[in-house]
Amino acid sequence: MAVLGGTERAAKVRWSLINIVVLVYALVPVLWIVSLSFKTKETLTDKNFIPREWTLQNYADIFTTNQFLRALLNSVGIAVIATLIAVVLGTMAAYAIARLDFPGKRLLVGVSLLIAMFPQVSLVTPLFEMERSLGLFDTWPGLILPYITFALPLAIYTLSAFFREIPWELEKAAKMDGATPAQAFRRVIAPLAAPGVFTTAILVFIFCWNDFLFAISLTSTTSSRTVPAALSFFQGSSQFEDPTGTVSAAAVVITVPIILFVLFFQRRIVAGLTSGAVKG
């Protein structure tokens, strides 16, 4: 017993150490940015982890420049619209994949997998050319469209895992109770799929929110530049001023909501990501 307890404690200690190493490795850069965002211009480069002089000036600065607010509006607008459309389309596609046997079903699943795996970098130049000739370059739709394209496979995958877990007999029961297919979907299937749809929406939103590649390549002005791209255009008030403080503050502003969101809905997201795997 004592021996067993001893090895158990040793294992615990070992795991705790590993956890701490991983946490530190992952969190230090994030905390560093947080720390930078609270530092004054003079102490920015003092290499202290904890700011010696705390200031909110960087936050005040970004919220008084049009540049950041406009980018924030673009980010929210583009991510929300892309998420809505991707989730609606994904729901319909996933429902069909989970429930119906139609010719080309495997092909559809395969192609959507292919899209998810396609290196996005290789598409940037063609997309740039296409959007320029279509007049979509540097517009909201110019970002929303590629986001939908690359978010859909993710949406379809998570959602079809959820749909597969809703017993088909419920739908049959609804039909027997006198429901049209549309009523059965709206009153029985949709309420049950809601947690899955919600999880998918969060995942898709994060994907759109965090994107840098398309945001930097397919925009040229503040009219559609999202925050991740706008950050790289931040400048100090003079050529000699270092914008690190404001960039850090902006990074914190767009990251913290996501972190809180994920922490808050962690269980749901994990359930959503693994539900297909666990229950076949």
Added chain:
Amino acid sequence: MAEIVLDKVSKRYPDGALAVSDVDITIADGEFIILVGPSGCGKSTTLNMIAGLEDITGGELRIDGQRVNERAPKDRDIAMVFQSYALYPHMSVRENMAFPLRLAHVDKETINRKVEEAARILDLGQHLDRKPGNLSGGQRQRVAMGRAIVRDPKAFLMDEPLSNLDAKLRVQMRTSVAKLQRKLGTTTVYVTHDQTEAMTLGDRVVVMRGGLVQQIGSPQALYEQPVNLFVAGFIGSPSMNFLPATLADGQLRTPLGAVPLTDRIRRLAEAAKAPREVIVGLRPEHFEDAALLDEAELGAGATFTATVEVMESMGSDKFAYFLVEGETATSAELDELAAESGSAEMTDGGAQIVTRLSAASSIKEGDEAEVWFDPDKLHLFDPSDGRTLTHSD
């Protein structure tokens, strides 16, 4: 309420499997009819075609004389109880039962009245505001029944509605389903793979096998006059004993010894052009401990002597299992029945005979006992196609 007619109804699934073929059943208004058969024989498919959940690929389905093949389930006015109950987990019991009425745009007051009434009949009154997830199996089952009865449909369809309950509850619910059906008088089609359920519940029973209807009749008719080996072996518990036998010189030579043919059996066998080699079927309840019978009774029957392998006392009567040396009866039907009941393991060196003896019998395990049986009760079957050679009608 309605008369339901299946006229040469067939189902071929898109993958080419013929699940149901040429089923002819006329279900009278108010009748309680049971579809029974081993799993995979097409019972659910047949039920789903009546419901409209599966397309009918051949033949015609008529409800009250009208062809309904092409009608959607909601236009057939039929309610269904599923094996899994299929209750809506996000709705309370009350909402579950009210769902069909709300879809039919019944006014609120009527909905409330009907739901309360159904809840009273099914003893669900105090659970109306709970979610199905918090109910026991038996309660869920009753909610499923409630959802079916609230809207007074033309017919009820039930697909193994009791098979998810434990044995005791199943027997209890069986009685209440039967009572409910009698009370409502609604045409009911009930699917089960359990022959006991079929025998105790239905006005008539349809025995199916491999997508084909084997026999339709009252439980008594199926028991006394099975048309073939399959029905004979499927109906009755413990099931009928089968032995190979030879018809010769007005006698039946069996592993139990020579059995005299009664006039009735001889006439029927002749009329059916019985072959020489046959299978004889004897129900367990047609045996008796010879020691309990007087001379006259013994003389009117046949006896054999064998060793009791296992003795099970049920209190009211005793089941004695004998091993009879010699060949065992073989046919496709018997193989299928054995596979279904899981008794496929062969008793080597002979056939097992199950007998039901009076509780007064003093036979013990290991005894060499003399057992009597009534030769007029035996059935003869043609081993080549399984048909009953002693079927009279």
